[in-house]
Amino acid sequence: MELTIKDLDVSFIQGDREAHALRGINLTVGKGEIHSLVGESGSGKTVTSTCIMGLLPSPPVRINKGEIFLDDINLLSLSEEDQRKIRGMKIAMVFQEPAKYLNPTLKIGVQITESLILHLGMSKTAAEEKALDILTTVGLGGGKRILHSYPHELSGGMKQRAMIAIAISCNPLFLIADEPTTALDVTLQEQILELIMDLRNKLSMGTLFISHDLRVVHDISDRISVIYAGKIVENSSKTELFAHPMHPYSRLLLKSIPDAEKRGTRLVTIPGKVPDAENIPPGCAFHPRCPFAEDICKIEEPEMKEYQEGHSAACHFCGTGKIQ
Amino acid sequence: MKLFLFILKRFFRLVLTILIISTIIFFVIRVIPGDPALVVAGIDASNAEIQAIRVKLGTDVPVAVQYVRWMKKLVRFDFGTSLISNQPVMTLIKQRFPLTFSLALLGIFLGILIAIPLGVLSAVHRWSLWDYFGMVYSQLGMAIPSFWLGIILLLLFSVKFPIFPLFGSGSIKNLFLPAIALGFARAAVILRLTRASMVDELSKEYIITARAKGLTEKMIHYKHALKNALIPVVTVTGIQFGYMLGGAIIIEQVFSLPGLGRLFLFAIYQRDFPLIQGGVVFIAVIFSFTNFLVDMFYSFLNPKIRIS
Numbered sequence: 001m002e003l004t005i006k007d008l009d010v011s012f013i014q015g016d017r018e019a020h021a022l023r024g025i026n027l028t029v030g031k032g033e034i035h036s037l038v039g040e041s042g043s044g045k046t047v048t049s050t051c052i053m054g055l056l057p058s059p060p061v062r063i064n065k066g067e068i069f070l071d072d073i074n075l076l077s078l079s080e081e082d083q084r085k086i087r088g089m090k091i092a093m094v095f096q097e098p099a100k101y102l103n104p105t106l107k108i109g110v111q112i113t114e115s116l117i118l119h120l121g122m123s124k125t126a127a128e129e130k131a132l133d134i135l136t137t138v139g140l141g142g143g144k145r146i147l148h149s150y151p152h153e154l155s156g157g158m159k160q161r162a163m164i165a166i167a168i169s170c171n172p173l174f175l176i177a178d179e180p181t182t183a184l185d186v187t188l189q190e191q192i193l194e195l196i197m198d199l200r201n202k203l204s205m206g207t208l209f210i211s212h213d214l215r216v217v218h219d220i221s222d223r224i225s226v227i228y229a230g231k232i233v234e235n236s237s238k239t240e241l242f243a244h245p246m247h248p249y250s251r252l253l254l255k256s257i258p259d260a261e262k263r264g265t266r267l268v269t270i271p272g273k274v275p276d277a278e279n280i281p282p283g284c285a286f287h288p289r290c291p292f293a294e295d296i297c298k299i300e301e302p303e304m305k306e307y308q309e310g311h312s313a314a315c316h317f318c319g320t321g322k323i324q
Numbered sequence: 325m326k327l328f329l330f331i332l333k334r335f336f337r338l339v340l341t342i343l344i345i346s347t348i349i350f351f352v353i354r355v356i357p358g359d360p361a362l363v364v365a366g367i368d369a370s371n372a373e374i375q376a377i378r379v380k381l382g383t384d385v386p387v388a389v390q391y392v393r394w395m396k397k398l399v400r401f402d403f404g405t406s407l408i409s410n411q412p413v414m415t416l417i418k419q420r421f422p423l424t425f426s427l428a429l430l431g432i433f434l435g436i437l438i439a440i441p442l443g444v445l446s447a448v449h450r451w452s453l454w455d456y457f458g459m460v461y462s463q464l465g466m467a468i469p470s471f472w473l474g475i476i477l478l479l480l481f482s483v484k485f486p487i488f489p490l491f492g493s494g495s496i497k498n499l500f501l502p503a504i505a506l507g508f509a510r511a512a513v514i515l516r517l518t519r520a521s522m523v524d525e526l527s528k529e530y531i532i533t534a535r536a537k538g539l540t541e542k543m544i545h546y547k548h549a550l551k552n553a554l555i556p557v558v559t560v561t562g563i564q565f566g567y568m569l570g571g572a573i574i575i576e577q578v579f580s581l582p583g584l585g586r587l588f589l590f591a592i593y594q595r596d597f598p599l600i601q602g603g604v605v606f607i608a609v610i611f612s613f614t615n616f617l618v619d620m621f622y623s624f625l626n627p628k629i630r631i632s
Contacts, residue, residue, distance in 0.1 A: 085538060105626060114547075118538070153627075
């Protein structure tokens with residue numbers, strides 16, 4: 001199963017105001033691949049994932065153009081009912097704060113089994129059997145007790161495991177993980193990342209991993225796409241990106257990771273912030289914050305170009321040796 | 325086990341509440357200036373007569389002794405004897421309570437029947453016709469006084485179209501109109517709350533999870549959102565029901581129903597102190613007990629409450 005996003009362009013419309021959230025996203029996640037989408041908040045990461053799930057409310061959202069394919073299924077052209085049948089069944093999603101994203105008044109067992117009963121037509125007992133298996137898969141052995149627990153009776157890490165159990169219950173082909181570790185302690189982060197990698201191997205799911213944290217992304221990804229102001233500015237394998245980042249934005253992001261070896265030096269920060277989706281600068285959207293920007297950057301928007309096999313970036317000066 | 329402990333704790337709290345309430349009632353009545361015996365006896369009574377009434381009321385002994393006696397009787401649900409009818413207060417209350425209870429039950433039932441479905445529909449289809457209908461209804465429900473509604477209902481459905489009897493209190497048919505008059509306003513309050521609470525729940529994150537699981541809208545609304553949305557609704561509905569159990573003075577008057585409300589109203593007119601005192605304690609006990617039941621139901625809806 002492969003997920004392909006082609007030229008996805010999405011706006012939020014309110015009255016006569018328009019916020020251009022996604023400006024032509026191209027992205028391919030192969031079978032069994034963990035692909036990370038990295039960017040600052042407000043760059044369009046969550047809009048992308050919500051759009052794949054078909055959960056963007058319209059209005060206020062308008063999909064201007066673009067297509068999303070899960071193999072040969074064109075997700076955006078499906079009826080609402082067909083989209084619903086794909087959600088949870090073929091594509092599943094894990095969210096940032098398990099405490100908020102689990103229903104506080106339903107037992108974990110009910111929250112896992114309901115999709116099994118709905119999508120796979122299982123009986124209640126069969127679904128409970130299956131749920132026990134799934135709990136073991138996500139490292140929540142102890143079984144029955146967890147099924148009969150309410151979310152508040154579980155610890156933060158257990159909640160996130162339960163959340164993942166809910167997501168993978170119907171053996172989805174594709175998983176979207178929207179910052180699944182951000183709300184957790186560092187030690188738990190590690191465990192959840194391992195679990196996601198482990199599941200990829202067991203279930204050979206393609207995974208779109210959304211994060212703003214490059215350190216987390218470094219541990220888990222096969223490929224990485226860097227998103228800025230609703231556009232992908234660099235796409236490459238993980239090793240390539242960390243060894244030879246091309247786009248100035250990616251380079252600055254990498255430099256801003258605190259590092260024990262750089263002790264005593266000032267931490268690099270990127271001045272300014274992600275532009276407001278209502279007021280995206282002309283030309284290259286990054287030019288107001290870019291240390292290498294020249295006149296052309298203010299006028300002409302750079303195209304995404306492949307500079308090495310499997311490594312593309314969108315910058316006028318990539319490959320010119322100007323960016324150091 | 326956890327649940328059992330929770331129930332035990334709540335029950336203990338119930339008993340404690342009743343003890344405190346009855347103590348307060350006892351002292352409040354003693355603090356009010358004026359000797360009840362003088363009021364009962366009238367202006368022309370002789371000292372001997374007044375003294376006899378004092379003995380009868382039990383106010384001839386020191387307050388501390390009175391308090392002990394009062395508490396001793398209370399645990400046996402003995403509120404003394406009515407000065408007017410000479411019957412035990414508890415007997416009078418027992419006679420009237422079934423009617424008040426049926427009326428309150430039917431009233432709250434009709435109220436819930438209108439309010440919760442309409443509230444959920446309003447929240448799910450916001451700014452739809454249902455929602456506007458709900459808004460108009462709740463405005464009217466809160467603005468229309470129940471005695472007026474009662475009179476109009478009587479005029480319409482007992483006089484103009486004699487579907488329901490004009491008076492009497494034997495069957496459920498007699499209770500229907502007063503129950504509507506009572507329930508109409510309660511429904512308005514419950515409706516507003518249900519809508520607000522449901523709208524609130526539908527915007528929570530776990531609803532996004534439910535959508536991401538591919539659940540149908542029906543499952544999302546009724547299985548996921550409603551159970552959470554009902555938590556505050558249950559509390560308020562329970563309190564409303566508790567109030568109604570104390571008797572609906574105005575509605576009972578309009579429909580000439582012999583319920584608790586009228587019993588206590590006449591007790592006040594006639595300065596029947598033991599009956600007033602017993603009535604107040606009875607209402608307090610019933611109210612606390614309803615709250616206890618609400619708490620039980622609440623803990624069923626909200627698992628978090630059981631541990632705190």
